[in-house]
Amino acid sequence: MMNFDYVRPASVADAIAVGSEKGASYLASGTNLLDLMKGGVSRPSRLVDLTRLPGLDRIEHLADGGLRIGALVRNADLAHDAGFARNYPAVAEALLSGASAQLRNAATVGGNLMQRTRCAYFYDAGSACNRRWPGAGCDALNGENRLHAVLGWSEGCIATHPSDFCVPLVALDAIVEIEGKSGRRELPLEALHRLPGETPERETALERGDLIVALRLPAEAQGFAKHARYIKVRERTSYAFAVVSAAASLRIEDGSIREARIALGGVAAKPWRAREAEQVLAGAAPDVAAYREAARAALAGAKPSGDNAFKIELAQRILVRALTLAAAGTPDRIPALPGSPFSSVAGA
Amino acid sequence: MNLPLSLTINGVRREITLDDPRVTLLDLLRERLDLTGTKKGCDRGQCGACTILVDGRRINSCLALAVSHDGAEIVTIEGVGHGGELHPVQAAFIAHDGFQCGFCTPGQIMSGIGLIGEGQAGDDPERVRECMSGNLCRCGAYQGITEAVLEAQSNMTASKQRRSA
Numbered sequence: 131m132m133n134f135d136y137v138r139p140a141s142v143a144d145a146i147a148v149g150s151e152k153g154a155s156y157l158a159s160g161t162n163l164l165d166l167m168k169g170g171v172s173r174p175s176r177l178v179d180l181t182r183l184p185g186l187d188r189i190e191h192l193a194d195g196g197l198r199i200g201a202l203v204r205n206a207d208l209a210h211d212a213g214f215a216r217n218y219p220a221v222a223e224a225l226l227s228g229a230s231a232q233l234r235n236a237a238t239v240g241g242n243l244m245q246r247t248r249c250a251y252f253y254d255a256g257s258a259c260n261r262r263w264p265g266a267g268c269d270a271l272n273g274e275n276r277l278h279a280v281l282g283w284s285e286g287c288i289a290t291h292p293s294d295f296c297v298p299l300v301a302l303d304a305i306v307e308i309e310g311k312s313g314r315r316e317l318p319l320e321a322l323h324r325l326p327g328e329t330p331e332r333e334t335a336l337e338r339g340d341l342i343v344a345l346r347l348p349a350e351a352q353g354f355a356k357h358a359r360y361i362k363v364r365e366r367t368s369y370a371f372a373v374v375s376a377a378a379s380l381r382i383e384d385g386s387i388r389e390a391r392i393a394l395g396g397v398a399a400k401p402w403r404a405r406e407a408e409q410v411l412a413g414a415a416p417d418v419a420a421y422r423e424a425a426r427a428a429l430a431g432a433k434p435s436g437d438n439a440f441k442i443e444l445a446q447r448i449l450v451r452a453l454t455l456a457a458a459g460t461p462d463r464i465p466a467l468p469g470s471p472f473s474s475v476a477g478a
Numbered sequence: 479m480n481l482p483l484s485l486t487i488n489g490v491r492r493e494i495t496l497d498d499p500r501v502t503l504l505d506l507l508r509e510r511l512d513l514t515g516t517k518k519g520c521d522r523g524q525c526g527a528c529t530i531l532v533d534g535r536r537i538n539s540c541l542a543l544a545v546s547h548d549g550a551e552i553v554t555i556e557g558v559g560h561g562g563e564l565h566p567v568q569a570a571f572i573a574h575d576g577f578q579c580g581f582c583t584p585g586q587i588m589s590g591i592g593l594i595g596e597g598q599a600g601d602d603p604e605r606v607r608e609c610m611s612g613n614l615c616r617c618g619a620y621q622g623i624t625e626a627v628l629e630a631q632s633n634m635t636a637s638k639q640r641r642s643a
Binding site: 135159177206210230237412 | 500545
């Protein structure tokens with residue numbers, strides 16, 4: 131690990147002042163950043179420790195019915211907050227299907243959003259990677275790429291964004307509050323992560339010094355609480371990134387779907403909102419035929435980036451399953467367990 | 479760059495001055511404070527051998543900068559027993575053969591203690607397996623580990639009820 135200066139600012143304004151300098155990087159828990167620094171992938175010359183900044187570790191209920199989650203709230207604390215799990219069950223389910231219990235105890239909301247889009251070639255200093263070294267090329271294109279992107283990728287980069295948390299959030303129109311050199315602004319979460327295009331090294335819409343201070347869920351996001359699921363398929367039962375995942379949230383009234391919110395994980399360099407699928411379901415009867423049509427619409431623009439054509443079919447099946455389970459009703463206990471070969475509960 | 483920090487480790491307050499900000503809690507414990515019960519497996523947050531409690535929560539000490547944890551209260555495997563008496567989770571690991579080579583065991587035990595404190599698993603072995611998935615055991619002692627955590631949890635709940643009765 132390259133050496134660095136360590137600073138611990140006392141206020142957001144001080145953090146932004148030092149965080150705007152060249153080579154500076156913000157540190158929250160560091161579960162992703164320290165890993166990347168140990169591998170020599172990230173090489174900040176200064177770490178700006180955010181963990182003591184006041185007021186960023188709160189969950190606030192807003193007068194308009196929305197919810198404001200401070201950027202330093204820990205993943206486990208948010209997921210186990212009873213009110214949160216009740217109102218946003220798919221988000222709690224996604225949080226608890228990510229990483230391990232130890233990492234969730236440490237990792238923060240802001241850090242989860244800012245974790246890097248990555249693949250094994252990004253981690254391996256001996257491989258060409260445009261994201262790590264702009265213009266170097268991409269060894270994943272002709273490498274082991276069965277887990278890589280099938281939507282929104284370019285010849286420049288085919289890696290996926292690994293967050294589970296962000297998938298239902300993007301479907302629920304979450305908003306990111308940002309403080310920067312020119313003051314406070316906000317951005318839909320959907321606009322935070324960028325697709326690779328010609329510049330895969332530019333991962334987010336943030337400018338130098340920009341600091342995520344909170345995440346907001348609008349009031350209407352609670353309207354899906356009765357029919358919401360996050361289903362994640364992994365290569366082992368627990369503690370692995372998604373091969374593909376799907377967040378499905380439905381508002382069902384008088385036997386038909388009034389509104390659907392759908393997003394996919396593990397398929398692109400960002401959490402993938404599937405608005406085409408949402409449109410298919412608006413006003414439709416909640417049945418498998420409709421789910422299949424929605425899933426086809428969600429993946430209509432997909433193409434394999436390597437040995438991963440199977441993900442296009444798999445993502446459709448997982449989305450159909452997520453919609454079926456969401457329509458059947460949010461389970462009493464959130465989060466439901468991921469399906470395990472040892473489980474005595476069928477379809478858990 | 480001298481970085482002073484104050485930590486309470488297994489109940490003892492320690493004033494420490496670091497000469498390097500890169501030192502993780504894991505390296506601080508093992509290399510500077512001679513608390514080698516906490517193990518370094520992968521050093522990348524993937525194996526759980528380095529699990530400790532920080533302010534009562536289990537975390538991977540390999541992915542935690544020591545300097546960022548100034549003021550924290552830390553419990554390691556050396557701090558869980560009392561005198562000659564084993565912690566209930568330690569005793570249950572012996573009773574259920576929850577290990578073979580023993581390298582992952584301190585991390586497993588600290589993770590089990592953390593899990594019982596979190597209260598999320600109940601008496602469901604499937605939930606215990608899910609909640610312990612951050613701790614790998616290459617000998618494959620998982621069955622004994624799961625049984626040990628379940629029994630320790632049941633014993634600790636029973637003794638808590640006796641105390642409050």
